[in-house]
Amino acid sequence: MTFGSRPTIKPWLPRVWRDAETLQIGVHPAEGVLVSGVDRATAAWLTGLIGDRTEAEILADAAAAGVDVAIAVRILSGLRRSGVLLSAPMDSQHLGDTGLLLPELVDLTAAKGSPLEGGQVLTARSRVHVVIDGANRIGVPLGALLAASGVGHISFLDAEYVRRCDAGVGGLSLDDEGQLRVSAAQSAIRRISAMPDAQEVPARQDADLLILCQPWTAHDPLQAHAAGDQTAHLVVAVRHGTVVIGPLVIPGRTSCLQCAELHRTDRDPRWPAVATQLVAAANRAMHEPTSVLGTLAAALAAGQVLAHLDGMRVPDVLEATLELCPPDWQLHQRAWPPHADCGCANGSAQRARAVG
Numbered sequence: 001m002t003f004g005s006r007p008t009i010k011p012w013l014p015r016v017w018r019d020a021e022t023l024q025i026g027v028h029p030a031e032g033v034l035v036s037g038v039d040r041a042t043a044a045w046l047t048g049l050i051g052d053r054t055e056a057e058i059l060a061d062a063a064a065a066g067v068d069v070a071i072a073v074r075i076l077s078g079l080r081r082s083g084v085l086l087s088a089p090m091d092s093q094h095l096g097d098t099g100l101l102l103p104e105l106v107d108l109t110a111a112k113g114s115p116l117e118g119g120q121v122l123t124a125r126s127r128v129h130v131v132i133d134g135a136n137r138i139g140v141p142l143g144a145l146l147a148a149s150g151v152g153h154i155s156f157l158d159a160e161y162v163r164r165c166d167a168g169v170g171g172l173s174l175d176d177e178g179q180l181r182v183s184a185a186q187s188a189i190r191r192i193s194a195m196p197d198a199q200e201v202p203a204r205q206d207a208d209l210l211i212l213c214q215p216w217t218a219h220d221p222l223q224a225h226a227a228g229d230q231t232a233h234l235v236v237a238v239r240h241g242t243v244v245i246g247p248l249v250i251p252g253r254t255s256c257l258q259c260a261e262l263h264r265t266d267r268d269p270r271w272p273a274v275a276t277q278l279v280a281a282a283n284r285a286m287h288e289p290t291s292v293l294g295t296l297a298a299a300l301a302a303g304q305v306l307a308h309l310d311g312m313r314v315p316d317v318l319e320a321t322l323e324l325c326p327p328d329w330q331l332h333q334r335a336w337p338p339h340a341d342c343g344c345a346n347g348s349a350q351r352a353r354a355v356g
């Protein structure tokens with residue numbers, strides 16, 4: 001945090017009076033401060049720290065309001081050390097017509113330490129194209145979450161029609177029954193964002209990220225070759241009541257889906273035959289998750305996708321899966337390293353971390 005030219009008290013921090021002269025700004029030790037000896041004039045002056053005045057103007061305001069300038073300087077220094085100041089107000093251009101993205105901008109501004117950099121992350125999200133294979137109870141809520149987080153282009157791959165059991169929270173609706181799932185999914189996205197119409201059958205190669213949400217897709221040999229098109233891809237599924245997020249495959253830099261299949265085959269030589277039958281016999285109606293598990297999968301996956309897209313932290317699903325199931329609801333991470341017989345990854349997740 002730097003002492004910018006237009007100091008702004010972070011607008012999301014609560015301000016409460018601990019007594020008649022002690023103002024508390026923020027509630028977390030990492031982002032909070034107590035200002036003591038605050039009289040009526042000083043309190044009024046503090047409310048003016050909204051980023052529309054230079055520091056010189058702020059100090060001139062203090063003098064005009066009868067606040068000792070030396071005390072005003074000490075207060076500003078204390079606010080700066082306590083992490084409660086922004087260097088400038090948050091940029092409203094990133095909020096959209098409805099202010100939908102305000103929580104995202106607040107979160108990113110807090111994480112980056114500056115509204116300018118937080119806004120830059122949102123701008124970058126707005127240019128991303130995510131393709132979701134599977135307009136189902138996981139894929140559509142996941143797309144809606146990403147759109148509501150500022151991802152600018154969401155498209156779906158799906159040839160099926162909507163059944164009543166496809167309806168879900170944040171996803172398809174009962175009124176969509178009988179429509180193409182792809183079309184209904186785009187309507188669901190538009191309910192939460194002002195996203196323009198997308199291509200209904202986009203080329204995978206046009207995507208920045210492909211998300212595989214169809215049942216058993218991770219075990220489909222055709223999906224294993226998705227690595228060949230150089231598009232990053234992420235598996236998201238609920239299998240037998242377990243939410244499985246990952247692996248996130250970055251072709252040429254991490255292990256791939258075929259690596260995971262080879263590891264499974266090492267443990268069970270008959271696995272390829274089993275997997276082939278699972279993929280071929282997939283009965284979608286019997287593989288839709290419950291509302292709770294589908295929503296959990298979508299939310300957990302969205303967090304990993306944003307981590308990957310924003311580049312602010314390493315996703316937990318590089319060469320790994322995150323798995324969650326009742327009754328303990330504990331999140332488990334399972335490693336899927338490169339397999340010696342695959343040869344897809346010239347590097348590893350460690351290399352990806354170094355590069356990305």
Ligand SMILES: [Zn+2]
Nearest residue numbers: 256259342344
């Ligand atoms: Zn591989």
